[in-house]
Amino acid sequence: MKKSFLILVVAACATFTANAQKISFGVKGGLNIAKLTDYDNSKVRASIFAGGYANFAFNENLSVQPELLYSGQGNKYEVLNTDFTNKLGYINIPVMVQYRIVPEFYLEAGPQLGFLASAKTKSGKVTVDIKDDCKTVDFGLGFGVGYQFSNGFGIGGRYMFGLTKVSEDENLKRKNSVAQIGVFYTFNHK
Template structure:
């Protein structure tokens, strides 16, 4: 399945390269604020993302931008036990290689809105509480699907800033008894060469 999806992304990218008027490459990185949905007592976990992008300008307003980025995600958990007499705190850290493919609409040359699908490949999953860290990757799904929506501003020199929200569409756990999805807000700086 992964090879099929990757082949499809490469095929679409190749077709866009032929039709695109202007192709530019870039790098990006920034802050992630993530949480797993439907988790009682969960709080936002700070992380980061870093990666590369290719921007295919189709005309004056439209562009397609596939990316590959390393993304640290997850959630903080705080549970009250014995009616608040004992509290436990921990984190669930999930690391992904995410591949979003975004359609961008430029309202003006510098400012754009964007949206599109994303596939993520789980590279690591660790639960930590009380100084003890446990590898839980075997309990997680290795592929995650989501949708991205955001906006950005690019200065004339190629430097820019963007904000994006990714909401997961699939359960991150490899179980029907637990249903949690990724929820990630990103603030990035990027540079287009």
């Protein structure tokens, strides 16, 4: 599945490049508020996301934006009055279709493929690697909004929800759920 998705992304980028009226590049980063679904006593975990993007604009209103992001995800939970934190680190590749309602404001939606880079559970001073217990590929969908200022800076918010299970254990139905708020900068904006 991940090879097929990567081939599709590369082919799509080649098509976007050939058909785009304007191509721009940028960087982005911000705050993740992450949680795992279907998890008793699950609480949100705050972390970061950061990376870069290419934006292929087809006209004034429509563009496609593939991104390459590091994303800290996971959750917090409590068992027998002991706090635990699941720290899941992903390299995510969202491909968002953006529609500009006005030149500055856009809505976006699209798929995301994530590759697990690290997975640890921490309680107090004890940290345990749980990467072997987690699936290495995550697939999800996202939607969001953004506002870009005339100087190239912008702010955005996005919600990504996982469609695949995080755990290798078939009895566990846990999936990623991540809200993001952040800033971005487009290098060659206007």
